Amino acid sequence: MHDKTAHKGKGASKVKLDSPQTGATCDPDHGSVFSRQRAMYKAGMFISDSLAPTALFYSCSPDLRTDITRD
Numbered sequence: 523m524h525d526k527t528a529h530k531g532k533g534a535s536k537v538k539l540d541s542p543q544t545g546a547t548c549d550p551d552h553g554s555v556f557s558r559q560r561a562m563y564k565a566g567m568f569i570s571d572s573l574a575p576t577a578l579f580y581s582c583s584p585d586l587r588t589d590i591t592r593d
Contacts, residue, residue: 560578
């Protein structure tokens with residue numbers, strides 16, 4: 523019982539995953555790889571569907587984010 527209560531939560535840490543990045547120009551192979559990496563990132567960071575668009579926006583390069591917000 524001591525092991526289950528005294529050490530509960532110790533050693534547990536959240537994993538910080540780096541968001542996959544993409545830019546304005548990419549070939550189909552990069553797009554496919556990015557999509558798979560993004561799905562793994564979304565699952566690993568427990569990103570809800572309602573926050574997914576924001577997370578996707580911040581996966582874009584700064585230049586692409588500027589283009590998106592300008593258009």
